[in-house]
Amino acid sequence: xxxxxxxxQAPSVESSGVFAIALDGEFDIAExxxxxxxxxxxxNWPLIIVDFERTRxxxxxxxxxxxxxxxxxxxxxxxxxxxxxxxxxxxxxxxCDLQRHFDIRPQFTEVATTxxxxxxxxxxxxxxxxxxxxxxxxxxxxxxxxxxx
Numbered sequence: 268x269x270x271x272x273x274x275x276q277a278p279s280v281e282s283s284g285v286f287a288i289a290l291d292g293e294f295d296i297a298e299x300x301x302x303x304x305x306x307x308x309x310x311n312w313p314l315i316i317v318d319f320e321r322t323r324x325x326x327x328x329x330x331x332x333x334x335x336x337x338x339x340x341x342x343x344x345x346x347x348x349x350x351x352x353x354x355x356x357x358x359x360x361x362x363c364d365l366q367r368h369f370d371i372r373p374q375f376t377e378v379a380t381t382x383x384x385x386x387x388x389x390x391x392x393x394x395x396x397x398x399x400x401x402x403x404x405x406x407x408x409x410x411x412x413x414x415x416x
Contacts, residue, residue, distance in 0.1 A: 284388045286312035287375070292396035293324035302329065305392050306336040312390065313345050314382070318375050320351030330363060337369065350375045 286309040294302065309315040317333065319325075333349070340347045349371045352360065360366045372378050 291321040
């Protein structure tokens with residue numbers, strides 16, 4: 268089942284399980300509120316995975332949100348893992364020297380296999396951000412949130 272809506276309120280702290288956030292598209296300051304909402308909900312879970320496999324672009328806003336997520340997760344003894352960074356996205360982390368700060372893995376499937384995750388352990392949220400052209404040829408963004416239980 269997929270539920271689409273804005274993330275506004277975090278659930279109570281989960282005792283087990285994985286909160287996976289897939290970023291699909293191009294993420295910049297226009298998606299900051301959606302990122303912070305998803306990341307706030309994620310801090311209630313013991314393992315947080317941010318999946319960049321379908322991410323085409325990020326700016327410093329995403330890095331700022333990830334650092335905030337990492338700090339919040341650490342306060343709750345949660346673990347944050349980043350997966351699927353394309354070379355151009357990984358390069359941004361390297362330029363900012365963040366690749367040493369985060370636990371970065373090649374693919375989501377590697378983490379799932381290593382940790383022996385099954386479907387009942389996983390709560391997945393997908394944020395989709397696509398640039399759209401308006402009449403004035405000014406780039407705008409559409410952000411969509413989908414949740415799978």
